[in-house]
Amino acid sequence: MKTSDFYYDLPKELIAQDPLEDRSASRLMHLDKTTGEYKHGHFRDILQYLKPGDCLVINDTKVIPARLYGSKVGTDAAIEILLLKRKENDIWETLVKPGKKCKVGTVISFGDGILTGEVVDIVDEGNRLIQFHYEGIFEEILDQLGEMPLPPYITHKLQDKNRYQTVYAKHEGSAAAPTAGLHFTKELLQQVQDAGVKIAHVTLHVGLGTFRPVKVEDVTQHHMHSEFYVVEEDQAKLINDTKAAGGRVIAVGTTSCRTLESATGEDGILKAGSGWTEIFIYPGYRFKMIDGLITNFHLPESTLVMLVSALAGKEHIMAAYEEAVREKYRFFSFGDAMMIE
Template sequence: MKTSDFYYDLPEELIAQDPLADRSASRLLHLDRETGEIEHTDFKHITRYLKPGDCLVINDTKVIPARLYGSKVGTDAGIEILLLKRKGDNVWETLVKPGKKAKPGTVIRFGDGLLTGEVIDVVEEGNRLIKFSYEGIFEEILDKLGEMPLPPYITHKLQDKNRYQTVYAKNEGSAAAPTAGLHFTEELLEEIRQMGVGIAHVTLHVGLGTFRPVKVDDVEKHHMHSEFYVVEEDQAKLINDTKKNGGRIISVGTTSCRTLESAADENGNLQAKSGWTEIFIYPGYEFKIIDGLITNFHLPESTLLMLVSALAGKEHIMKAYEEAVREKYRFFSFGDAMFITDNQK
């Protein structure tokens, strides 16, 4: 299977640069994963494709304002840092630009010294381990100094930090938003609950590895970065009970999907557990837990496009993407949504 099999042509003007004023006003393309049949509607009407007894699984991770701009002590050279993973007490794995100015021993000052960081090691792919020093609460300082780490294809400045968070974001730790969840409002979630659909939550802290381009020609040789996830006991029970009772498990986003599939045993039972996952889902993968997926439109040749192709079949997905381009859907993080379900179940 070649990476180039997952290429499609996307006009640049279809890349959404700003979130819509009303989260649920985005468009929704519904794809039947068995027949390939497509329907177009608005996200606020997603309830017409849900059934009582179904269970939505959301990822309640919260994006931290992980992009910091500082200067190198001694030269005042500008340095940009992106927090990737918390490794221990005040130590983070980071992406540093320009990396050549950040050798071990380098000290970087942020916000007139409100926060300082010392580079203590170089790790895989040139990332840096940085130990931070500050007074007070790290999260509060980060909130004051940091910017939301928007993907590189978004060039507009975000006016409201909360628009790159889901309304149910709770557990801080992500370097990127689980963007399928951005379409939900509190009102829509309540409407979904009222119709008898369960809502379960898991946590997966999204790393930038999720968006890392596939640089190998052979899909199977690509290696995913690890991301930390948590599935709690009561949530595993809710999901397993839904399956036992014949309800569908519908993952809100590829991150929830990867969490569920990582924590499932070989019999399709979800385990309550936490840990790091490097699961890579591409065509040929047999899903153990999920029956449906709500997701955004993904970059050409990306692991996320491969994941949705595993669920609905590459042919169905590529045709749906062609139609989305033709119909001028908005693509990527602030774009429109797709709902993949098996209508036969």
């Protein structure tokens, strides 16, 4: 299986640069994974495709404003850093630009010294371990100084930080949003519950590796980045009970999907707990838990296109994507949605 098998031609103007004013007004393509048939509608039509007894599984991670702009103490050289992973004692693994100016011992000042960071180790070319020093609460300082780490294909500055956040975002730790959930409003979620559909939550902190391109031609040689997930006991029970009662489990987004598939055993039972997952889902994978998926339209040749192809079949997905291009759907993070069932 080749990476190039998952290529499709996407005109640049179809990459959504700004979120819609009304989250649920985005378009929705419904794809039948068995027949490959698709229908067009709007996201609020999602209620037509959900049945009483189904369980919708959302990822309640919260994006942190992880991009910081500072200056090197002593030279005032401009430094940009991106927080990747929280370690212990206020140490973070970060991506630093320009990396060559940040040797061990370098001190960077942010916000006129409200926050300072010292490089304590070099991980690789651009990654550094930085220990931060501040007074007060780190998250509040970050909220004051940081910017949302928008994907590289979004060139517009985001006016409202909350638009790159789901309405149910709760646990801070992501460097990117679980974007399939951006379409839900609180009102729509209430309508889903009123229709007899259960809503369960899991947490997977999305890393920047989600945007990492597949650089090998043989798909099976690609190594996935590692991401931290949590499945709580009561949520595992809710999801397992849904399956036992004959209901469907529908993941909102590839992050919820990867969490569920990582934490489900070969016996089809979802296990509560936390850990790191490097699960890579591509055609040939046998799904253990999910029956359907709500997702956005993904980058050509990405691991996410491979995941949806595993669920619906590569031919069905590539045909649906070509139709989405013809119909001028909006693509990627702030774009339109697809429901596969």
